[in-house]
Amino acid sequence: MRLEASGLVCVRGGREVFSGLGFALSGGEALLVTGRNGSGKSSLLRMIAGLVRLSGGRLGLSGGDAERSIPEQVHYLGHQDALKPTLTVTENLGFWTRYLGGSQPPEQALATVGLAGLGGLPAAYLSAGQRRRLSMARLLAVQRPIWLLDEPTSALDSDAQQILAGAMKQHLQGGGLILAATHGPIGLDGARELRLGAAQ
């Protein structure tokens, strides 16, 4: 599997955020997208997820499922958690597993992120850190090959960051791809860096 981009242009609010951006990522590889705030890290991830229109350039995926578009093979972990407070933890996770597709039962993913036993509680009772863990559980339960992570370690305590690092390593070993927008290290050694805001 190979994700390639060339000449990407991003325009937000009438202002050109970046242009001429390109990268290539193969299965088992991770790319850290760095840069100061406003340099377009989130926009790049959302572009690949299909949530923001490409103002220019090309994005192509080879070796993946030819029947599906790129957004359908991508899992996006943004700043928000996509949680409904009145549904229970299991109902929240179970819904996304059924809607986005995934074979792992919710209990297994919950156990991995340390939320086992909280399945029956309304999601409103979780703390901010626990909600991020639930988003991580969603990432694990919905098994898609490309992970787009937008500042994944924010609001995570050190235990949770270790769980995330372990999950990411396992995903890469399985041939998955990871693009992560981040300000600092997130526990992936040997990942390449794409610095936005610098001359391309």
Added chain:
Amino acid sequence: MNALSALFIRDLRLAVRVGGGGGIGVLFFLIVVVLMPFAIGPDLALLARIGPALLWLGALLATLLTLERLFSIDQEDGSLDLLLMADTPLELAVAAKAAAHWLTTGLPLVIATPLFGLFMNLNGHASAAVALTLLAGTPALTFIGVIGAALSVALRRGGLLLAVLVLPLTVPVLIFGVSASNAAIVGPLPFGTPFTILCALSLFSLVIGTFAAAAALRHGLE
């Protein structure tokens, strides 16, 4: 199908758990229906004549006002992003959400109508006629209103602007709904003609509404 039924059931659950299901919609409908005679006065004969129209207006307002936040809530917590990235086409997701909304708001309105018809001095036959037209017409109101709900996400605006945009689109439904009710109560026009047009409007808006709403959601992204 499994995915769509998951979305449908999720929206049903959310509607039931927050504020007790269709309760708030019916309560609003009741208040609107009660407000009219306060303004018009207790002339029972007059109320009976315009009763179907008042019930239709109440149902229209209750449906549109409760629809406004249908997609905004999903956009605010990030669910909309994920819905857009699923295998299931967005049009079907819109239809599933709208159907869940109708089941928890529109259908309770229809069931409450015979009771509220009492307040308008409508007899049993008249109330049943209005309820039947509402059963055929509230899906149209729901699927037209869904366009407004999608626009409020795309435009990041809510409130009166959306009402101003969407209410004119509901005028044909209102006309044929009230016309069918009156035809059943008073005659001389046959009931069947406006009623079948009302059903046709519902089916038509089912298609147009879902496609327009999905298009609005996609193009409103940034």
Added chain:
Amino acid sequence: MPLIDLANPTRFLALAERALPWLIGATAIAFAVGLQQTHGAPDDYQQGATVKIMFIHVPSAWLGMFGWGLMSVAALGTLVWRHPLADVAAKAAAPIGAAFTFLCLVTGSLWGRPMWGTYWVWDARLTSELVLLLIYLGVIALWRTVEDPSRASRAVAVLTLVGAINLPIIKFSVDWWNTLHQPASVFRVGGSTIDRSILIPLFAMAIAFTLLFVTLHIAAMRNEILRRRIRTLMLMQAQAAPGSAS
């Protein structure tokens, strides 16, 4: 046991557990007496036996208003004295008061049909009673909207006190406006105008209904306290799990 102990939820629960069987028994006896009295009451020369709907209709109306009065006192307890059980009492009373108001409207409507020829008229007494039902339902909706009951309690308390203005309007509406509904005949200056053979069964049923209200209310308060305990336990369970510090 001093009255202040009632302010403690645990003590209240213990007291409620002990009192409820007695209250249920007293209610049953009161209803038996009341129904026997109404059976013995004379029929109206015009309406026949349908006049006996009054023995349900009138106490329901009284208790609907009593419920709002109780909620108003509880609202003061929440806002002014910060009594710990005040909002529990208010939340528990709302559905019961709403049910009695609804019962009043339905029995009145059924009674009015043979008498006035219609199920509903927009006269002052009926309309203000309907408004009472609407504000009851509004308060119940407000309780359900905010997940945390202690946060909802202040907003509900203010709404309850504002809505209390409706009670004197209901009471005096039949005197102030010329209406279809019967003017006040029981509680009026100068004494009641109803014959004792009707008045005694009426009061007997009123006492029975009041006991029913009190029994239901105490049971509902107990349920609400237990519900809040479950919520607290769930919150503690979430806090004890990993990741809760952030």
